[in-house]
Amino acid sequence: MAEPLQVSDADFEQEILKSDIPAMVDFWAAWCGPCRAIAPVVEELARDYAGKVKVAKMNVDENAKTPAKYGIRAIPTLIIFKGGQVVEQITGAVSRSIIENALKKAL
Amino acid sequence: MPEWDYDLIIIGGGPGGLTAGIYAGRARLKTLLLEKLIHGGQMMTTDLVENYPGFPEGITGFELSDRMRQQAERFGLLIRSQEVLELKPGKPAHTVVLPDGQLTAGAIIIATGARYRRLGVPGEDKLVGRGVSFCATCDGAFFKDEAIAMVGGGDNALTEILFLDRFAKKIHLIHRRDQFRGAKYLQERVFEFEKLGKVEIHWDSEVKEFLGQDNLEAAKIRNVKTLKETLLPITGAFIAIGMLPNTGWLKDLLPLDEGGFIFTDVIMATEIPGIFAAGDVRSKLWRQISTAVGDGSVAAIAAENYLEELKRG
Known part of the structure; x- marks a missing residue:
């Protein structure tokens, strides 16, 4: 899996919560500048951690249920899930090293 | 003739850094711009910019960032998405430490901007x-x-x-x-x-x-x-109560004002020859896209002159 997977409210449970490996979801929207800022980093991590972490993106404009369920009121928000549970949550545009450290903790 | 990887390395890709990149490219300096996230800086989070000249209807911060990037790349600026860990001054070349190695340059422009307080x-x-x-x-x-x-x-x-x-x-x-x-x-x-x-x-x-x-x-x-x-x-x-400078990574390299912003003279030169600062990271009264653009152009011209003098010895 080279590219981040696009997930929606409909397949979130199947793809993320029931994922065999840890999953990281980038909650984003087109009108959010910092989301654009971290998008290349998220894409890099999807490539570098292929097979170890399922990296996914959810557009909060098109999907309201999941962001509301996790109380997301700011984007970009990255949530790392392991066995269906939230293990890390990062809000705002941060550097690759911060995201990567959180990923490594979840592995 | 001194040797280094780049004539000029610009650290930070907001309006100050990108403008410096345009001028450096036109001066035919071999220039690299390093940006931690994506070009644009705080412009990227601005919905509509209405006080930047030339756009009577206003322009989105994202579009203005992207236009500045395109303009700089047109003149040969190389942009890399990379965090700078440390700056080591030297003579004649300064060294920029990256997570995966280091690069040398004859001149440096620090344009790392500021973040929300x-x-x-x-x-x-x-x-x-x-x-x-x-x-x-x-x-x-x-x-x-x-x-x-x-x-x-x-x-x-x-x-x-x-x-x-x-x-x-x-x-x-x-x-x-x-x-x-x-x-x-x-x-x-x-x-x-x-x-x-x-x-x-x-x-x-x-x-x-x-x-x-x-x-x-x-x-x-x-x-x-x-x-x-x-x-x-x-x-x-x-x-929205003001900004904090992104100068923590510099440690005690350069003199900073009480708010942590870098002191420069009128040509954006810091205390260390060949190291310049531009934009919001600089100690100054007002922080606007237009003032960052002014700083960036001055810093690039000053860097060009500095490199000319170095070459002449």
Whole structure:
């Protein structure tokens, strides 16, 4: 899996919560500048951690249920899930090293 | 003839860094721009830029960033997405330390900008991302038909009010002085919203605490003159109270002002020959896209002259 997977409210449970490996979801929207800022980093991590972490993106404009369920009121928000549970949550545009450290903790 | 990897390395890809890149490219300097995230800097989080000359209808921060990038790349600027860990001054070349190696350059322009200042009150850190926000354009839409607060009184705070108005039911504007610092034009627009009852201005007031279990539920504010405390029921609070410089990575390399911004002279030179600073990271009175652009062009020309002199020995 080279590219981040696009997930929606409909397949979130199947793809993320029931994922065999840890999953990281980038909650984003087109009108959010910092989301654009971290998008290349998220894409890099999807490539570098292929097979170890399922990296996914959810557009909060098109999907309201999941962001509301996790109380997301700011984007970009990255949530790392392991066995269906939230293990890390990062809000705002941060550097690759911060995201990567959180990923490594979840592995 | 001195040797190095690049004639010039620019650290930071906001308007100051990108403008320096345009000038350096046209001067035919071999130039690399290093940006931690993506080019544009704070412009990227600005909805509509209305005070940058040449765009009478205004331009989105994203588009302006992208145009500056294209213009710089047209003249040969190389941009890499990379965080700089350390700057080691040397003679004649300075060394930039990256996570995966290091690069040398004859001249350096530091344009790492600034980030949002936090209030430093109880509840703030806990509720960031859960109602407390530093980016109205990112998070405003989560507060549709809700009561929210904006903290601040400068250009950024007032501009964000104009953006948030389209979502929020009511906006409490909390400002610690008895008048705004922001542009008169923005003040007039905010006062129009006040007349319509959309915006309620709390003058001379400070936020003392943000309250809420999982999400923001209220802010406790205090009038600094009467000392009267009020509890405002709000679900969102946007904070625009100024900037902190991104200079922590420099450690004690360069003299900084009391706010942590880099001292320069009129040609953007720092105390170390060949190291320049431009844009919001520099110690100065006003921080605008236009002033960052001015700094960037001056710094690049000064760097070009410096390199010429080095070559002549």
